[in-house]
Amino acid sequence: MFGRLTEEALPFYSEIAMAGAAVTVLGGLFVVAIVLWTGSLGYLWRNWLTSVDHKRIGIMYVVVALVMLLRGFIDALMMRAQQAMAMNSPGYLPPEHFDQIFSSHGTIMILFMAMPFLTGLINFVMPMQIGARDVAFPRLNLISLYLTAAGAGLVLISLVIGKFSTAGWTGYPPFSENEFSPGVGVDYWIWALVVSGVGTTITGINFITTVVKRRAPGMTWMRLPLFTWTALCASILIVFAFPALTVAGGMLALDRSAGFHFFTNDGGGNPMNFANILWMWGHPEVYILILPAFGVFSEIVATFSSKRLFAYKSLVFATVVIAVLAFTTWLHHFFTMGAGASVNTAFGITTMIIAVPTGVKIFDWLMTMYRGRIRYQTPMLWTTAFLVTFTIGGVSGVLLAVPAVDYTLHNTTFLVAHFHNMVIPGALFGFFAGYTYWFPKAFGFRLDERWGKRAFWLWLVGFYLAFMPLYALGTMGMVRRLQHYDNPDWQPYLIVAAIGAVSVLLGIASLAVQLWVSIRDRERLADKTGDPWNARTLEWYSSSPPPAWNFARVPKIEGLDPFWRLKERGEAYREDESYDSISLPRNSPDGVVYGALAFLFGFSMVWHIYWLALLCLLSIVAHLIASSFRRPVEQVISADEIARHDHEWKTAARTASRYDGDPLCDYRPVLRKVPAQ
Amino acid sequence: MSQVDIQQHEENEERAYGFWLFLMSDAILFSLLFATYAVMVTATDDGPTRSEIFGYWRTVANTALLLCSSLTMGLASIAIREFDKTTGLRWIFVTMILAFGFLVLEIQEFAGLVAQGAGPDRSGFLSGYYTLVGTHGAHVTIGLIWMAVLCLHLALRPIDPIIQSITERLTMFWHLVGIVWIGIYSMVYLPGLYQ
């Protein structure tokens, strides 16, 4: 009846596992209790959980990302603590538990922290940047969100019911096959990936269609803001790379549940083909993470240098080239698998070539800053730290692109240091920068600068302390994923790395305090203008928070940085003579329905409860068919309401002093012309 | 065209383009299944090889059924675009019969092979074969269900832009299924049958 699911799946076998489960369950119950206690369930349901507004969906994605960041970071902290103490001793984590932790850390950070974070930012910003009212398929957008949440839910519940994979975030066979991993861990990993992967693919299609079909009149390709370009290219990578993840995961699932022989040791299976297919997704995935962050940095560097982006066209070109070349380097993840010199050389060369467009970008950002009037507010701090730190990571990457070097450094902590050195500054710093930059747009008040700067410095120092020692350790021969070791030379470095992790912990705590302080002081930090940073692109051409319809009238675009042009001409806050009513899609419970069914489907596949899985699939199909008969419901916003909102915002924008006397945000307005009164 | 018509037209265009992107993604998925099959084709583990298990006339029949169904689906889509419900329904019905015939033959083939001990768990080669051909078969099944749903739409109301949009996407989907089959008989069946 319940497949492999018995009461033994509950974590009463280990205190640490029980504590993890307790935190997960109590955390969930706490959130539910707060919602019920404050009586906000109805509000949440109507305004958030069923909303098809791209801005709200974007914010919900970021909330998922921040929750998962916490979970993934706890894993990291536990690993650093274990390795700091496990010199000639077993430490506090038994090997099997340690293995689960590094597997879930990687899976969570890439697929359930970084992916939702960037999807959230794109969702929130991109439609406004191109002057659209929403994405092309708003209802599908909501469904994607819940599919991602369902995948995250599967990873979280593995902490309570059963165990997670011990096969690393890449799940290499033959270890991940039944023969060596008979439990449910690998299945949780597979189904979390596949379920969220479907959601991600739909998102990619949605974003591409939005950029292609919903640009405002006059928004030609060479007038797209750079963040939109990177969002487009990341979406293209998603649409064309995620099938590889589906294929690799699906085949592994067939091996495990149906006795197929794709990657097994026996029966003619070929484990090496798994690495081959997985990395056809895995390498583009790196650029899916990094490109949107490049977009964020591009917007920020222009805004905070008060200059036009340097060499816009070369940045666009570099982005597109990266998107194509991303598909040509996958073998460098398995140079040591045994391919011949010609194969390894070819992929080594493509790997080095892809560093070129990235280098072009670095110079473009530097040149944008050159002779700019730079304002060092938090988003710009993240950006500057990225420029320096990411370059170091890039250099170590080009080093690893030499197959001969890779043979000695492969699978050591040098590699761990390298990819964290790419993804933390290259993606996460960008997401934090974007979070700080667009927060006032989303909520109508800025984040507190003081705590933002504290968080920044703690993160930056923590990052260097945690990962620079790993470069050294790698060259000293320390293999990654060691539960314990006996080389006393390594321990000091690992202790430094652990101290770095503590610094990052304090950085995360500062981010939490920052959020709290900012909500408390929201009056002081309020942004009445809709343009708190004196920015250049269209998303700032609206009130903060923007109305559901984004723009009272879809703007006509005449060049790059259209909002800046409007401000220069003094037309940014000029009111229209007449307004039209606007129709918008209505809320939809579909997201919750599909998300719940997908979660249940994944869960029952993990535990081999096949009748339930079938039932879920049939329900999904039935729901799809039924919804093809439903006419889309729209709500009409009256012209009066739009006029009123537009008037209120533009009046406030014209009269509010831009920076409300906050000394931390005090900088000279750099507009050549003051907006018309 | 009225404002509403223009909006509907734009929405249909967006849907068609989004669906086109999905088909491209699906094509990549099939490429990887083809690539894996090619890698696995010699991994027979002393079990049946590709020259032992395929049937020539079955492949001919399957190919003929699918190719004809591409034509009939196309004729259905032309009729529905021209608001000709009767002709549209008739061609969809023919397409469904052809697709159903294809599925019956494929299920028979799979069942026969499994009975001979040549199931997907026998060897890496057979895993690759069943997964590639089976995924295509799953697409045919989805197409068949989709056609049934379209018939229901047509039975319940006059042809409108929404029905035309559904038909347009279904036709695109069906042609992709046809194209993948060209790959399957060319890369899987015929090389196996050639002595």
Next chain:
Amino acid sequence: MTDLRQHQRDVRTYLIGFGLAVVLTVIPFVITATGGLSRTWFDLAILFAAIVQVLVHLRYFLHIDLRHTPRENLLALGFTGLLMVIMIGGTLWIMGNLAARMMGT
């Protein structure tokens, strides 16, 4: 009147495509049945017929046309084609190379 002509043109397009597809299907099946070609020539012939037939389907069934199809659709299709070559070709190269080095064949 123009509607009728348009209708005839649409149907004719499909029928031409169908005719070409039938020919391009019959050729590989006949080659398979008659034999006589070396394996390499056989593979090349089949591959050629398949590629041409895919192009026929794209042209006559999916109505892809270098002039009238929107550029964004063509770009997506072209990129897919490129990636198919990279992914299938890359897999064959990589896995073939590994097999050769392991088996010594």
